[in-house]
Amino acid sequence: MNPFAKTGASIRQRIDDAGWTFDLLVRAVAALPKLPRRLRFTLDVAYNAGVRTLPVTMIVAAFAGAILAMQTGIELRRFGDTAVLGSITALSMCREMGPFITGVILAATIGSAIAAELGTMKVSDEISALEVMSVDPVNYLVLPRVVALAVMCPMLTLFSNLVGIAGGSVIADQNLGVSQTLFWNSVQESLTSTGKLLPKELYVGLFKAFVFGIVIAVVSCGAGLRARGGALGVGLGVQAAVRNSVLLIIVLGFIITWFFYFLTT
C-alpha cells in the first residue's frame, strides 16, 4: 500500500473509531432510564473505582500541591508576596490540577482495567453471548461504568483538591516561611471571594471532572468492545483507551477552561 493510501486508511479508521465511540455515548445516555436495574453493579464499579484509586490519587495530589507551592513560592518570595501562596495553590488545584490529576490516574488505572475486561469479554465471545441472549451490552456493561465514573471522578477530585492544598501548605510552612494560618486564610479568601456557596473555581473543576469521568468510561468501554484478535487485540485496546482518554482530558480541559473563563466572561 502506498504511503498516501496508508495515511488515508489510518485517518478513516480513526474517524470511524471516534464516530463509534460518540455513538456509544449517545446509546449509554439513551439507556439511562434503565439505570435502576443496574444500580447494584453501578455501585460495585463506583466503589471499586473510588477505593482502588484513592491512595494513589492522594499521594500524587499531595506531591503536585507541594511542587506547585514550591515553584510558585520561590518566585513570590523574590517579590515579597508569599501571602498569596495559599490562594494561588488553591485556585490552581481546584481549577486545573485536581481534575487533571484525578482524570489521568482514573484513565491509567480504571480505564485500562475496563478496556482489558471488556476486550477479554469481546475476544472470548462473552459480548456475543450477551447479544444472542438479547442483553444489550451498552445497557448491561457500559451504562454502569459511565455513571460510576461520572460520579466518582468529581468525588475523587474533591479529595485531590483538599490533599493538594494541604501538601502545598506543608511546603509553605516548612520552606517558605508562610504560616499555616496565613496560608489557609488565603485559601479561604480565594474560594469564598464571590460569596457564593459553590464558587466558580470549584464548580468548573468539578464539571471538568464529571466530563472526564464520562470520557474515560466511554473511551475505555469503546476500546474494549472494539478489541479483536485475542490477547494482542486486548493489549492494543488498553493502549488506545489510556492514550485517547489522556488526550481527550487535556483537550477538553482546555476547552472547558476557555468556555468558562474567556467565552462567558
Add this chain to the structure above:
Amino acid sequence: MIALNGVRKRLGDRQILDGLTFEVPDGMNYVLMGPSGSGKSVTLKHVIGILAPDEGSVHVDGLDVPSMDQRQLMDLRKRMGYLFQNGALINWLTVADNVALPLREHTRLSKGEVQDRVQEVLGMVGLAHAAAQFPPEISGGMKLRAGLARALVTKPEYVLYDEPNAGLDPIISHQIHELIVEVRERLGVTGVIVTHSRACATHCGDRIGILENGRIAVEGTVAEMTASTHPLARAFLGGGAD
C-alpha cells in the same frame, strides 16, 4: 424453519461463504460439518443476526433476519438459544447466575421460580453441584455444559450449537448428545449443530451437510451420509473419522 439461500459473506480478504443454501425444517436437528475455517460458526452467526450476509437471504420462521432492526432481532433472539464453543460464560457471575441471566433480563419470574428453573437445567446437564462456582474455577467441559444450560433455560424454539462436545471426555460427550436429542424430542426444538465429531453428528443429527468452499458440498440424512462414497462424507463420517 431456518432457511439460508445463496448466502455469500466475505471477511477481510477471504470469501467465507459463497452461495450457501440449506433448510432446517421445524423440529429437526441439522448438523453442519466441514474443515476448520470453512465458515460453520460464521453460518450460525448469520442465523442469529450477529453477522449479515453480503448477498443472499437468511430466514428464521419466515422472518428475514438481515433486514430486522435491533428491536426485532432482540425479539427473535429471545426465542433462540446459542451454545458457544467455549461456553462464553460471564466471568464475574457464578454458574447459576450465568444460567439465570436471560430469565432475569427477559421474564418476570420470581426469585424462587428463577432458582427452580436454573436448578432444573443445571441438573439436566449434570452441573447442579457447581451452581455456586465461578467460570474460572471450573473445567472447559463444565463451562460448555453451563453454556448449554444457559441456552436451554428459556425453553427456546431454536438452539444453535457451536461445537457442543469440544473438549469433553467421551462419557460427558455422550450425555450431551443424549441431551440434544432429548431437547429435540421432548421440547420439539429445532437445532443447527456445528461439529467435527462423527459421534455427535450421527447421534444428534437428522440431516447432515458438509461445507466446502463456502457452500454445502454434500448433504443427506444420517443413513445416506454414512453410506455415501463422497470423499468429504467419508472423511468426516467414515470408519476412520472421530
